[in-house]
Amino acid sequence: MSTSAPLPWAVRLGLRRGVTEFRHMLRNPEDLGWNVLIGLAVLVYLVSQRDTVVPGSGGLTLPNLALPGILASVVLFGMAIGPAFALAAEAEDGTLLRLRTTPRGTTTYTVGVVVGQLLGALPMLAIILLPWPFLLGDPMHQGAAGWAAMVGWLLLGTLAILPLGIVGGALAGRPTRVMLFVMAPVVALAFVSGVFGPQTVPPWAEGVVQVFPLYWLAHGLRATTLPAGAESLEIGGAWHPEIAALVLLAWAVAGLVAAPLLLRRTHARQTAGALADRVQAALQRG
Amino acid sequence: MDVSGETAIRVAGLRMAYDGRTVLDGIGFEVGAGEVVALLGPNGAGKTTTVEIVEGFRRRDAGDVTVLGTDPEHGDDAWRARIGVVLQSWRDHRRWRVRELLGHLADSYRPYSRPGFTRPRSVDDLLARVGLTDAADQRMATLSGGQRRRFDVAVGLVGRPDLLILDEPTAGLDPAARREFHEIVHEVVDRDGTVVLLTTHDLAEAEVVADRILLLAGGHVVADGSPASVAREVAGPAEVRWSADGARHVHSTHDPVAFTRELLARGGVDDLEVVRASLEDAYLQIVRRHEADAARHDLEVTR
Numbered sequence: 001m002s003t004s005a006p007l008p009w010a011v012r013l014g015l016r017r018g019v020t021e022f023r024h025m026l027r028n029p030e031d032l033g034w035n036v037l038i039g040l041a042v043l044v045y046l047v048s049q050r051d052t053v054v055p056g057s058g059g060l061t062l063p064n065l066a067l068p069g070i071l072a073s074v075v076l077f078g079m080a081i082g083p084a085f086a087l088a089a090e091a092e093d094g095t096l097l098r099l100r101t102t103p104r105g106t107t108t109y110t111v112g113v114v115v116g117q118l119l120g121a122l123p124m125l126a127i128i129l130l131p132w133p134f135l136l137g138d139p140m141h142q143g144a145a146g147w148a149a150m151v152g153w154l155l156l157g158t159l160a161i162l163p164l165g166i167v168g169g170a171l172a173g174r175p176t177r178v179m180l181f182v183m184a185p186v187v188a189l190a191f192v193s194g195v196f197g198p199q200t201v202p203p204w205a206e207g208v209v210q211v212f213p214l215y216w217l218a219h220g221l222r223a224t225t226l227p228a229g230a231e232s233l234e235i236g237g238a239w240h241p242e243i244a245a246l247v248l249l250a251w252a253v254a255g256l257v258a259a260p261l262l263l264r265r266t267h268a269r270q271t272a273g274a275l276a277d278r279v280q281a282a283l284q285r286g
Numbered sequence: 287m288d289v290s291g292e293t294a295i296r297v298a299g300l301r302m303a304y305d306g307r308t309v310l311d312g313i314g315f316e317v318g319a320g321e322v323v324a325l326l327g328p329n330g331a332g333k334t335t336t337v338e339i340v341e342g343f344r345r346r347d348a349g350d351v352t353v354l355g356t357d358p359e360h361g362d363d364a365w366r367a368r369i370g371v372v373l374q375s376w377r378d379h380r381r382w383r384v385r386e387l388l389g390h391l392a393d394s395y396r397p398y399s400r401p402g403f404t405r406p407r408s409v410d411d412l413l414a415r416v417g418l419t420d421a422a423d424q425r426m427a428t429l430s431g432g433q434r435r436r437f438d439v440a441v442g443l444v445g446r447p448d449l450l451i452l453d454e455p456t457a458g459l460d461p462a463a464r465r466e467f468h469e470i471v472h473e474v475v476d477r478d479g480t481v482v483l484l485t486t487h488d489l490a491e492a493e494v495v496a497d498r499i500l501l502l503a504g505g506h507v508v509a510d511g512s513p514a515s516v517a518r519e520v521a522g523p524a525e526v527r528w529s530a531d532g533a534r535h536v537h538s539t540h541d542p543v544a545f546t547r548e549l550l551a552r553g554g555v556d557d558l559e560v561v562r563a564s565l566e567d568a569y570l571q572i573v574r575r576h577e578a579d580a581a582r583h584d585l586e587v588t589r
Contacts, residue, residue, distance in 0.1 A: 006363050006397045013393055020390070024381040094378040100343065101371040102394040102445070103363040271343045272373055272453050273334045279376050 010104035014111020021116035032123065039127030042070060047135055054199060058229030062196065063136045065230065068221030069195040070128060071150075075157045076186060076214050078121035080165040084182040086113055087169030087266065092278060097270040106267045114162065121158075141227040149224035157217035160248040163255025164213075170262035189214055198222070198233045206235050213251045220244035292355065293318055294449050294481040295340060300349035302335050309335050311505030312349070322475055322482040324496035326489065328573040331502045333485035337453050340483065341371055354449060367398035367405065370447030370480075372455050375438050380427035384418055385409060387426060388440055395445035406444045415470065416440045431458045439467060443474060450474065452484040456491060468495050489569045501569070503576040517565035525561040530554050 004012075025031045046063040054065050090096055090109075099105035132139055140146045168182035192205035193214040201209060209215040222230065223239040231239045295317040302310040309332040317323045325333045338344040339351060342358030342365075351358055356365050379387050392406035399405045413419050416436040421429060429437065435458055442450055450471075456464045468491075474480045486492050492499050493513045501509040501516060509516040524542040528535055531554065539545045542560045549555055 004397070009397050010394065013390070017390060020382070020386065028381065090378070093380075094373070094376045097373060098375065098378050098391070098441070101341075101366075101373065101441075102391055103367040103398060105391075105394055108394060271338050273338060273344075275376060276334070276374065 006104055007107070010107040011111050014108040015115055017108055017112030018115025018117075018119060021112060022119035025116075025120055026123070035123045035127060039124055042128060043131065043135065050136055054197060054233070056199070057197075057233055058227060060226065060230060061136075064139050065199075065222075065226070065233075066196040067132070067139045068225055069193075069197060069218040071125070071154065071221055072157060072193075072214055072218035073190050073195050074121060074124050074128070075154060075217060076161055076190065078124065079117060079158050079162040080168065080186050081178070081183050082117045082120055083113055083162060083165035084169035084172060084178045085175060086117065087166060087263075088172050088175045088178045091169075091266055091270065092174055094270075094275050096267060097272065097275055100267055100270050106263075110263060113166070117162065117165075118158065140225055142224060146224050150221060153217060153220045153224060156220075156245065156248050156252070157213065160213045160217070160251040160255065163259040164251065166259040167255060167262050170259075170266045173266075194218060198235060201235065210235065210247075213248055216244040216247040220248070293352075294321070294354060295483060296350070296352040297336075297340070298350045300336070300339065300351060301347045302332065302339070302344075303347055308505050313502070313505070313507050314349075315500050315507055315510060317481060317483055319481065320475065320479050321498060322471065322484075322496050323498045323500060324492035325483065325485040325500050325502055326487070326492045326569070327485075327502035328487055328576055331576065332505060333487075333502055334453055336502070337451050337483065337485055341369065341451055342366070364398055367395055367445055368448040370442040370445055370450040372438050372442035372450070372452040374454055374457060375434055377427070380425065382426050383423055384426060384429070384437060385413060385422040388413065388437070388444060391441055392444045398445075403446070405446050407446050409444065412440045412444055417466070432460060432463050435459055436463065436467075439470065443470075446478065447480060449481045449483070452482070454486060455484055456486070456488070464491070471495055489566055493565065501572065503572050504579055508572060513565055517563065517568055524563065527557075527559045527561065528555050529557045 046066065049062040052062040054060055054062055057065055096106075096109060099109040102108075140150075142149070165182070169178060172178040172181045189209070189212055192202055193209045193212065194201035195218070198219070201215070219234065219239075220241050222234070223241045223244070231237060234240075293316050295315075297316070298314040300310050300313045301308070309330075313332075313336070315323075325336060327333050335344065339346050340353055340358060342353070342361045345359060353361070354365060354368055356362075382390070389409045392409050395405040410419070410422075413422050416439055418433060418436055418440065421433055426434075426437075435455070439452075439455065442452065456467055459467060471482055471484075472495075475482060482495075484495065496513070498511060499509065499513055499516045500507055509519045511519060523538040523540045526537045526539060526542050526545055526549070528549065537545065542562070546558065546560060550558070
């Protein structure tokens with residue numbers, strides 16, 4: 001491998017680091033089993049609902065109406081909880097400190113986390129999408145352009161949510177706190193944001209969910225995959241892809257400003273003394 | 287080597303306090319080209335704080351620090367690439383294989399080679415040198431504590447550093463691994479002229495590895511010199527014991543050689559004995575004094 005200037009080189013090493021971490025994930029029975037288990041549970045539930053037609057949707061079945069919300073949730077869980085746990089766990093176990101001792105190691109680390117988490121969402125998407133046409137029929141009602149638009153929404157959603165995951169991990173600092181400060185709110189948000197279709201948003205939550213990226217990511221995905229007539233189920237009864245894009249962009253900008261600042265703070269806190277204190281605390285917990 | 291003739295580390299008036307407790311109370315020292323210097327002191331003496339400031343990982347409260355010609359708080363990547371750090375690692379990178387991880391960390395040094403001076407070192411040679419060739423394909427999680435320490439040493443050396451910094455490098459190593467480690471340190475010093483700064487609370491280790499000992503206690507450098515001169519400096523006078531005319535005599539002196547010469551010139555001396563305080567005695571005495579001070583401080587805080 002030929003070398004280049006320090007910054008592009010560190011980015012390249014980060015890319016390879018992310019791919020390596022993804023390979024480790026694929027070889028880890030726990031990680032892969034978790035993905036397969038959740039993916040299969042969702043598929044089994046949807047197959048059991050394959051003949052349920054949702055009233056007012058223009059004849060759509062529940063699974064086809066639900067798919068955009070499910071994809072949005074995969075992005076939310078993968079890009080918020082995944083990086084938050086990775087960052088908090090790797091700050092605690094000394095991974096960040098190890099990288100901090102090497103030149104531009106923090107750049108390599110950050111690129112590695114982003115790439116690793118992006119790749120890490122692919123197995124779940126594959127588990128849900130690949131069998132879908134065989135089990136539940138064609139979910140796409142807007143042709144090839146619809147698939148392209150769908151990929152666009154998934155990327156925009158990732159851009160909005162992944163920095164939030166890094167912010168959450170940096171603020172939480174410890175994996176146990178990620179459960180409380182990142183995972184709990186994310187799960188609560190998923191419950192009320194209409195993962196299985198806009199008709200499942202409780203009326204009292206309609207205002208709240210429209211502040212957060214999950215509803216709008218799902219809305220944007222629905223606008224590009226569902227047939228005309230499905231918009232009557234949306235809050236307000238119409239498609240608003242431009243609002244969806246703006247809300248996601250706003251979250252992306254806020255996250256991309258905050259994440260590097262908090263990441264720098266987290267890196268600056270990594271010292272041998274701090275690590276020794278954590279080892280001591282862990283030993284005392286037993 | 288561009289460290290030759292250059293002072294590798296220069297520290298003056300370094301102060302550091304945590305939550306109002308002074309850890310470093312204006313310490314100063316220098317480490318020159320080709321030196322191996324041990325920062326020796328009891329736990330809590332500020333050794334780790336000092337090396338973290340030298341490494342650029344911690345901001346100081348006050349004082350001047352220059353490491354390889356640069357203030358560590360403003361060191362760039364090229365500066366970082368010249369410094370090897372041996373961590374006391376815990377459980378990072380558990381899923382990575384040994385060669386995979388060392389290779390990954392080694393690659394980060396590639397842009398910092400100079401003509402005639404290749405960075406990094408060969409990963410396989412280094413694994414062989416620290417005795418991890420057979421473990422190269424194992425996951426990090428499966429390494430024993432001693433193997434992890436040897437891996438940490440390999441990481442510190444992989445960038446072919448001009449300055450190697452080690453914090454308690456042999457904690458948890460058995461005596462054979464410890465001797466092996468000392469040999470590796472001497473090897474890199476001899477071959478590459480690497481400057482070494484290490485911390486230890488183990489006096490025997492400092493005596494074996496270091497050309498020079500900096501004894502840190504109570505926030506001050508209380509002794510600075512070769513192991514023998516530190517012993518003299520902190521141990522106080524030697525005792526000369528002898529008998530003459532059937533009576534025992536004891537005399538305490540800072541210059542036992544001159545005193546003894548004079549004594550023998552007078553004649554009639556039997557059973558002459560010169561007892562120098564050993565470095566170990568001196569060290570334990572300082573540690574005890576320091577711990578007594580710390581205990582008193584804690585009492586005051588509790589009250």
